[in-house]
Amino acid sequence: MPTDLSPVDDALADALDDERTRQRETLSLVASENYASEAVLAAQGSVLTNKYAEGSPGERYYGGCEHADAVERLAQERARELFGADHANVQPHSGTQANLAAYQALLDSGDTVLSLELRHGGHLSHGQPYTMVDEHFDVVHYGVDPETGRLDYDAVAARATETEPDLIVSGYSAYPRAVDWERMQTIAEDVGAYHVADIAHLTGLVAAGVHPSPVGVADLVTGSTHKTIRAGRGGMILCGEERADAVDTAVMPGCQGGPLMHNVAGKAAGFAEALTPAFDVYARQTVENAAALADRLQTRGFDLVSGGTDVHFALVDLRETHPELTGAAAEAALESVGLVANKQTVPGDHRSATVASGLRIGTPAITTRGFDAAATERLADALVDVLDAPDDEAVRDDARETVAELCRQFPVYDGGAVASA
Template sequence: MPTDLSPVDDELARALTDERERQRETLSLVASENYASEAVLAAQGSVLTNKYAEGTPGARYYAGCEHADEVEELAADRARDLFGADHVNVQPHSGTQANLAAFLALLDAGDSVLSLDLTSGGHLSHGFEHSLVGRHYDVDHYGVDPETGRLDYDAIEAQARDVEPDLLVSGYSAYPRQVDWEQMQAIADSVGAYHVADIGHLTGLVAAGVHPSPVGVADVVTCSTHKSIRSGRGGMVMCDEEYADAIDRAVMPGCQGGPLMHSVAGKAAGFYEALQPGFDEYARRVLDNAAVLADHLRKRGFDLVSGGTDVHFALVDFRESHPDLTGATAEDVLADVGLVCNKQTVPGEPRSPTVGSGLRIGTPAVTTRGFGEDATRRLAEVVADLLDAPDDAGVRENARDVVTDLCREFPLYEDGARVVDP
């Protein structure tokens, strides 16, 4: 854990201590959050915080980068081992930065992009109108089938033939089913478009082989390094050698300067952990727990987008089963008892994204704490009780007790307790 700051900065030390206690005493169900190991935290808080290392290993713009080179090469080599990629750039500060680099490497200003719309589970960085991508490229969006909540590849292909995009984006922020990467590549090929697959949410699942991989299929694969792989906050780009130079130039100087070498060290540490045999079992448990959660909520009468999940979260749609309940209200009700998740738009969303008609509930973080199917069923029962009776004080009190019990049974960042089981 971080060195005690209290002799230097009592206010900051108090805030960090309070955040550690908040994480210990609550359960994160945010699909895009996870708990990094103490080794990853130590790497990210290391002396590499002090080092500028613009450029790439062996070709830096500063002296004194010999150890930074070693760290970055470790991170890249481990990523190549995990994903089977020809080329890896581990410098992006985030998944969004990785996406920007991919677009910059492959497109000219004003080129066209076809990506999933935000309410159907797309990501801001794929061309939301107020994002940099939305402002600098001509973006069209496809949706999911309104009846099934699933991608309709024939409809996407028809739209691609009509739009003729220069780049097709697959991989999503809130789509609870597997993606047919080969089919998306075939669509891109049919219209002469590049294909960028964003596996930001799926990074760990793909690394463990429990979800199909787009590496070697899509032209470029982007991801973040913290959600399901626990390697600290950051981004990464993977591609064939054909695009390696263009990607590296797009990362730096294209859309950022010096890499955050302490974050690169965190990636190296987390990738090492992901290469250990136990990580595959962790990823399988993430999926098993998500399936248990989805099944229990469905049995309790909640509608799920696409009817279930193939990934690490369930997406609840309140519009028919609980029409008076919004995603924002549900988020607040759960947070009040220590269950942290996020409101979410759903396909055909009638409400603002800041309100939403859905709730995204993920299992990577609680699985890191040690949850199995029994604990997940207990958790799902509490979630369902709260959403069925959000104003019932007795239900809330019982939920608080269950959350407290689960936090004690599956401790986090305590002496003698590991945050991850490699």
């Protein structure tokens, strides 16, 4: 389906059509990326782009919001059903915006936040240097066990006792293991802290029941709505009724003005798809594909942080097996053959985040295309071949052909997998 911008803007139309082609002809292994369905794309490109709707459904600061109200209520109701939450705010523009609002709802400026260190798998919005969170709060960190690559909950508890935080953040950007939400909640309660669980990466897995849920455990749950759950791009906050007013006020006017109603419509469409049995199958396959990927990488001699995965990605540590290869160089080598992944720091990494010593390799997008474990293993072999010999053009040519065959076998858009997801 060509982008309908010509003759208004040929240059923009060409760029968007080129991007659609790029997505069809390459394989996304970025753990935070996915392919939205045509229904979600249509909702996000709808006439709701034109509508201001500051406030909540039924309590807007603008007239003409009756249909915007209906759309937002659908998104709220579907989010509550998916996650078993009493209250859902679907207005945050992103997962980061949801986190900012969560902190606004619970904390005062200068309070102490305890979160996972960035190089150990934390996220910028959890209070890393140079962020608003770091500017407004006293941020301290915990880490994973350097030997196992896993959270040591006793060590987290000791760090909480030492630092006496007002808030503990769990849920991560690059931690490939299941999180014990109940233990994190207990640690928070023992030191009199709030607990925010960030499921930005895990929304789809939690919704489908293939990863434990922090809803009803943590004080607030935040997340993105476009990663493993494939809904409209943005964020959300889930909570009990006792915190609903504080959350809503923190979102607007606390952190933002009017919601992006076209994105809220995309969330409603994606949540509807996530409520179907087919989505549960998809989520299970995403995790199975990640396990197959991890097993194949290890069989081929690569080190994985924590020795494997429980989630939708594997985290490769190149330092011992490929010491001459940085994460940035590995990312570039893979992209040259049509495999799009992202460099990633690993626990104990001495390289900067822009160079890094690892790769985060995810399966949400390829699973949306229809990959099973066998196809994932074939992809993993091509990936390993390239990383073992990144300067060998014959190896690259073979990998390009493998990628092209997999793209033809598992198409996306224009009749491909997500046309009617």
